[in-house]
Amino acid sequence: DTGVSQDPRHKITKRGQNVTFRCDPISEHNRLYWYRQTLGQGPEFLTYFQNEAQLEKSRLLSDRFSAERPKGSFSTLEIQRTEQGDSAMYLCASSLSFGEMNTEAFFGQGTRLTVV
């Protein structure tokens, strides 16, 4: 396993289009996180999954944002009707959670979205 993989690495889209990003976590990790990061800022938490269950989604930026993890393995993040303000780096991370313990989170390289 080579770590957390994100696809694509870069995406340029026109305003109003829908985009979908994919994240493949480390295979044995049951927890998966999505973040957004804009220039000069720290990563901003969006949502996370424990296996296939989405346990926190109140931080998703608007109803245009949605995420799925249907089989508890890979996850997708979709942005509908993109706006220029959605331009950012979208990061995925995974960790192993057991009981009240969580291992450190491993991050992917991110998908850089540019909305023109």
Add this chain to the structure above:
Amino acid sequence: LAKTTQPISMDSYEGQEVNITCSHNNIATNDYITWYQQFPSQGPRFIIQGYKTKVTNEVASLFIPADRKSSTLSLPRVSLSDTAVYYCLDNAGNMLTFGGGTRLMVKP
């Protein structure tokens, strides 16, 4: 909202020891303290984690006082490649909340 406070930036020179301190004024009993490093255009990378006292690994040391209201990341003998943003976090793991980080610039 970030739970931690840390300096916005720091400068150092190659070969020096760098200490970055973070305030954890709202840390919870079951929170661990974790530090991440991030280079431009890359995702954050885990450096070290601790609960109390001192933790050391091959990269850094982490000092946490008894009241756990602060932590200090110590990087021994930094090199140019240690120029990065360093984030401190404290949470039980459900939502890793990042603040603005400390931008460390290592000069030759």
